Amino acid sequence: MSEMSPVLTKLKQRFPGDVVSTSSWRGDDTAVIKREAITRVLEFCKNDPDLAFNFLMDLSAVDYLTYPKAQPARFAVAYHLYSLSKNQRVRLKVFANANEEIETACPLWKSANWMEREVYDQYGLTFKNHPNLKRILNHQEFVGHPLRKDYPMRKRQPLGSVDSLMDEMEKRLKAKGLRY
Amino acid sequence: MGVETALGESAFTTTLDEVLNWGRKNSMWPFTYGTACCGIEVMGLMSSAFDLSRFGAEMVRFSPRQADLLLVAGTITYKQAPILKEIYDQMPEPKWVIAMGACASSGGFYDDYCTVQGIDEIIPVDVYIAGCPPRPEAVMEAVMKLQNDVIGKDSVLKRA
Numbered sequence: 300m301s302e303m304s305p306v307l308t309k310l311k312q313r314f315p316g317d318v319v320s321t322s323s324w325r326g327d328d329t330a331v332i333k334r335e336a337i338t339r340v341l342e343f344c345k346n347d348p349d350l351a352f353n354f355l356m357d358l359s360a361v362d363y364l365t366y367p368k369a370q371p372a373r374f375a376v377a378y379h380l381y382s383l384s385k386n387q388r389v390r391l392k393v394f395a396n397a398n399e400e401i402e403t404a405c406p407l408w409k410s411a412n413w414m415e416r417e418v419y420d421q422y423g424l425t426f427k428n429h430p431n432l433k434r435i436l437n438h439q440e441f442v443g444h445p446l447r448k449d450y451p452m453r454k455r456q457p458l459g460s461v462d463s464l465m466d467e468m469e470k471r472l473k474a475k476g477l478r479y
Numbered sequence: 480m481g482v483e484t485a486l487g488e489s490a491f492t493t494t495l496d497e498v499l500n501w502g503r504k505n506s507m508w509p510f511t512y513g514t515a516c517c518g519i520e521v522m523g524l525m526s527s528a529f530d531l532s533r534f535g536a537e538m539v540r541f542s543p544r545q546a547d548l549l550l551v552a553g554t555i556t557y558k559q560a561p562i563l564k565e566i567y568d569q570m571p572e573p574k575w576v577i578a579m580g581a582c583a584s585s586g587g588f589y590d591d592y593c594t595v596q597g598i599d600e601i602i603p604v605d606v607y608i609a610g611c612p613p614r615p616e617a618v619m620e621a622v623m624k625l626q627n628d629v630i631g632k633d634s635v636l637k638r639a
Contacts (some may be wrong), residue, residue, distance in 0.1 A: 348544060357536075427549070436558075437558065437593065438557060438558040450592070451592075452591055453590065453591065453592065455557060455592055455593070456557060456592070457560065458557050458561055460564070463563045
């Protein structure tokens with residue numbers, strides 16, 4: 300495909316220094332964004348009337364540790380955006396190493412909260428300014444991040460006691476103005 | 480024999496074990512611990528098409544205090560394991576456990592970092608059922624096995 304999609308064209312025009320590369324494959328548009336710029340790019344994607352990506356469909360990560368082709372960093376976080384009004388999609392990718400923080404997308408989409416916690420839990424990537432960055436799938440005594448390529452697949456970690464979810468409950472009750 | 484001679488067919492003598500076990504095995508109160516697709520199969524098992532009440536086990540309890548049969552139907556993760564253990568501990572004696580399906584029996588195809596490789600890692604199991612998920616008939620067979628092979632061998636004296 301020689302012609303670039305309108306979404307990618309617009310992103311490149313608006314953020315010439317922040318869009319590292321773009322690619323399209325069978326109608327799926329991908330843009331690799333600089334880690335420091337992800338917040339302003341996401342904000343533009345959400346608020347620009349032509350893009351109008353009001354729905355964060357998925358936020359996940361990739362571990363490129365054993366990937367045959369060399370990558371800019373070990374991990375990548377992928378944002379899958381969808382626009383309900385324009386019926387269009389885009390994938391944004393940010394490369395990061397384990398010690399590099401990525402700005403949270405929670406202020407833009409509430410759904411980012413749990414998905415970023417999942418990425419933190421499974422890959423060990425940290426999100427700056429996240430309201431409650433703690434494990435979500437694995438239990439509180441778990442050591443390591445199981446979806447990393449260097450985590451032994453069968454390394455099982457028994458749990459001694461039930462995880463309390465009351466910290467989250469208290470926060471929610473408070474946010475809704477309910478007495479606890 | 481004394482009583483039978485005096486009262487005819489209106490009375491008979493037996494042992495305490497016999498009477499208790501007869502009552503227990505024909506009135507099991509299951510606690511369904513459904514965590515995956517096996518739990519859906521349990522719904523079929525309990526409803527009219529298969530109807531587990533024919534075996535006296537229709538009183539499904541959702542409080543472990545009122546149940547004597549723990550029916551573990553589904554995948555148990557390590558995060559889930561302490562909860563299952565606590566529920567088992569809360570059930571009053573005597574109690575029995577059925578591990579329904581591949582996941583509860585052995586972890587199934589979840590040979591990974593988060594799945595308990597069979598619930599017998601944490602609680603004792605009386606009957607295992609193969610299948611993914613097992614058909615309701617298989618669960619009925621497990622219940623019959625429990626009635627005939629396990630509960631019948633139980634003794635009050637042993638527990639005293």
